[in-house]
Every structure is written in structure tokens, then in C-alpha cells.
Amino acid sequence: MLPYRKIAAAPLLLLLLLAVGNGPAGAAVKDATSHASVPTQAAMHLPAASEPLESAAVPDAPLVRPKDGSFSLSLPDGWTEDPALNAYAELSASNSAGDRYLIILSEPKPGGGKETAPSLADYRSLWMKEYAASLSGMKAEKEAAVRLNGREARFDEFSGSMDGTALRYEAVFLDGGSRFYQLLFWSSEDRFAEAREDFYAIARSFRLSGSGTDAASLRAQSASSAVDSPLRITGEDGTQMMLPGGWSENEGALPGATMQADDEARSRHLAVISQPDEAGITPGPFGKAEETALRQKLAAFLADAFAWQRAGSGTAWKPEALTVNGFPALQTDLALPNGDTPVGIWVTAIRMPDAVQYLIFWTAEDDLAAMKRDLLPSVLSFQLQ
Numbered sequence: 001m002l003p004y005r006k007i008a009a010a011p012l013l014l015l016l017l018l019a020v021g022n023g024p025a026g027a028a029v030k031d032a033t034s035h036a037s038v039p040t041q042a043a044m045h046l047p048a049a050s051e052p053l054e055s056a057a058v059p060d061a062p063l064v065r066p067k068d069g070s071f072s073l074s075l076p077d078g079w080t081e082d083p084a085l086n087a088y089a090e091l092s093a094s095n096s097a098g099d100r101y102l103i104i105l106s107e108p109k110p111g112g113g114k115e116t117a118p119s120l121a122d123y124r125s126l127w128m129k130e131y132a133a134s135l136s137g138m139k140a141e142k143e144a145a146v147r148l149n150g151r152e153a154r155f156d157e158f159s160g161s162m163d164g165t166a167l168r169y170e171a172v173f174l175d176g177g178s179r180f181y182q183l184l185f186w187s188s189e190d191r192f193a194e195a196r197e198d199f200y201a202i203a204r205s206f207r208l209s210g211s212g213t214d215a216a217s218l219r220a221q222s223a224s225s226a227v228d229s230p231l232r233i234t235g236e237d238g239t240q241m242m243l244p245g246g247w248s249e250n251e252g253a254l255p256g257a258t259m260q261a262d263d264e265a266r267s268r269h270l271a272v273i274s275q276p277d278e279a280g281i282t283p284g285p286f287g288k289a290e291e292t293a294l295r296q297k298l299a300a301f302l303a304d305a306f307a308w309q310r311a312g313s314g315t316a317w318k319p320e321a322l323t324v325n326g327f328p329a330l331q332t333d334l335a336l337p338n339g340d341t342p343v344g345i346w347v348t349a350i351r352m353p354d355a356v357q358y359l360i361f362w363t364a365e366d367d368l369a370a371m372k373r374d375l376l377p378s379v380l381s382f383q384l385q
Contacts, residue, residue, distance in 0.1 A: 074205040135160030168192040241382040344368030
């Protein structure tokens with residue numbers, strides 16, 4: 001397997017900021033290295049924003065859909081679905097013989113796509129900065145505002161290297177109503193030209209499903225009857241917890257999470273991340289040594305996930321100690337700048353057998369106190385099956 005088949009997913013901080021605010025994205029990631037001027041649309045043989053980037057599906061190719069049926073597309077000869085390509089993609093496919101790869105990612109907009117949601121430009125900017133940080137010598141090659149089957153979209157072509165291999169990418173960022181979608185294609189630099197027609201054909205075949213214009217309608221149909229009922233979610237590692245009415249599971253949106261859910265009406269979000277811990281722990285008294293060890297792990301997690309730093313060596317940091325179903329835990333919260341809508345994050349670290357579980361809730365900072373009050377029972381419901 002070529003080393004660059006798997007594409008790194010967005011960091012936790014990137015998706016948290018995207019999910020909450022509509023402010024500038026620059027605070028979320030490092031500033032990208034400045035690039036040379038981007039060629040005009042005429043130079044890239046793509047339609048202008050007022051013209052559709054659409055055509056008939058790939059001739060005689062069967063339609064391919066993700067599990068939830070929210071969209072469909074056609075794959076040319078030689079392409080097959082390739083779930084191992086990226087575990088967090090809605091759909092992934094490849095033509096290994098032709099050195100051609102595709103993943104499709106999506107993220108929900110807060111509040112189901114209301115005016116306060118981040119724009120398509122925000123979404124694209126976050127991802128392009130992430131790619132600039134992940135690739136060596138990234139260079140913007142082409143950029144255009146286009147329409148993909150009637151929807152607003154942005155097209156980018158860029159190049160760079162990973163693990164010493166020269167690569168070229170095409171990304172199509174699409175506004176899907178209540179969700180953003182990204183079609184990311186790539187190949188090695190020396191084989192990209194022959195792969196481009198496949199990439200364009202697949203992009204043009206992309207269709208959102210559902211009633212009329214919004215793929216989220218499919219998700220809403222299954223959730224509408226139980227929107228006011230409590231939700232039980234179960235992790236891949238056998239953990240489970242209860243959430244109040246209005247929450248729904250959101251599998252696959254956040255890399256590395258064992259559980260994910262959203263209350264889109266309130267722009268509240270949850271991700272549970274499990275980190276192996278060889279020491280482990282069994283239910284019992286939470287002594288000073290255990291609390292110190294867990295504090296160190298929580299501080300390391302916050303620093304890694306959110307670039308969090310204590311204000312100074314003499315500053316006291318005292319996360320709240322509690323017990324969750326017999327297991328020792330610590331809670332803390334922090335705020336991250338995000339333009340006009342700072343993000344409030346509430347983290348509970350629970351030390352369980354073989355792992356530390358991090359329950360991460362986030363929302364707009366001005367809703368943080370109310371969210372903590374509303375969801376403390378959910379935190380206390382967290383347990384092993």
C-alpha cells in the first residue's frame with residue numbers, strides 16, 4: 001500500500017470551531033504559507049460561477065451511495081469502493097491500478113444551516129489551511145467558484161508532497177443545505193493528468209438525495225418521530241451514555257471519536273475520545289496519587305487537542321473531581337476564540353479499565369453554563385456495558 005493512500009483527517013480543534021462559530025477561521029489553525037497567484041477560471045477550463053458544473057452520470061456506471069443514502073455518484077471503470085482508505089469518510093473509493101483516490105467528507109452546520117452557520121468560504125478556508133499544514137511545499141494551482149448540479153461549490157487544485165512523494169489534489173467543497181460536503185481526489189503528480197477526467201466525471205455525477213434539495217431530510221425522517229425522546233448512544237468500546245431529547249447520533253464526523261452526537265437546534269455537540277491507558281483503574285477511592293496522575297493526563301490531552309496552555313507556572317489549575325459510576329473523573333472547561341462566537345468547551349476525563357475516556361461537549365461560550373447544567377446527568381450516566 002502506498003504511504004499516501006490515507007489522508008489525515010482534520011484535527012479536533014478544526015472541527016470544533018467549524019461546528020460552533022461563524023467568525024474568522026484564522027484562529028483555528030496556523031496561517032498557511034503564502035502562495036503564488038492563483039490562475040483564472042479561464043485557464044482551468046471550468047465554468048464560471050453562473051454556469052453549472054454538471055453533466056450526465058458516468059455512462060453505464062452503477063450508482064454508489066453511503067450507508068445513509070444521503071447522496072449518490074457514479075464510478076468509472078476500474079474504480080471500487082475502498083472503506084480502508086479513510087475511516088472517517090462518508091464514502092471512499094479508489095482505482096489502485098491507476099493511482100487514483102477519492103474520499104467524501106461531510107460536517108453538519110450548527111442549527112441545521114441557519115444564517116449564523118459558517119459559510120462555505122469558512123469551511124473551505126479551514127480545510128485549505130489544514131492541507132497547507134499537512135503537506136510539504138503546498139502550492140495552490142487552480143481555484144474557482146462553481147455550481148455543482150445547482151448548488152454553490154468551490155473548486156481547488158493544489159499540489160505538495162507527503163512522505164517524499166509528489167502529489168496533486170482536487171477538492172470540491174459543496175454547500176448541502178444543513179451540511180457541508182467535500183469531495184477530495186488525489187493522485188501522484190506524474191499520473192495526475194491522466195486521472196483528471198475521472199475526477200471531473202465523478203464530481204459531475206454527485207447528487208444529493210432526499211426530498212428536493214436537502215440531503216439532511218433523510219436523516220431528519222428517521223429522527224423526527226423520536227426527537228423529544230432520550231437518546232442512548234453506545235461506543236465501539238462498549239461504553240454507553242444517555243442524552244436528553246433533541247440529540248441525535250452523528251457517526252463519523254469527528255476523527256477518532258468512539259461516540260458522537262449533536263443537538264443541532266441548540267448548536268451543542270458531543271464527542272467521546274478513548275485513549276488507551278495500560279495502568280487502568282478499578283472502581284474505588286480517588287486518592288491523591290490517582291488524582292494527580294489523571295490531572296497530568298487531562299492537561300496533556302487539552303494541550304494536544306486544543307493547544308491549551310496554563311497561564312503560567314505559578315497559576316493554580318484545579319479541575320473539579322467527581323466520580324462517574326464508581327470511576328474517578330475530573331472536569332474542566334475552557335474557551336477558545338472564534339471571531340464573534342467564542343467556543344465553550346467542557347471536558348470530563350474518566351479513568352476506566354485500560355483507557356481514559358474524554359467526554360467533550362462544546363457550544364457557543366455564552367451557552368456553556370446552561371449546557372453544563374443540562375448535561376451533567378448525561379455525564380453521570382456514562383458507563384461500561
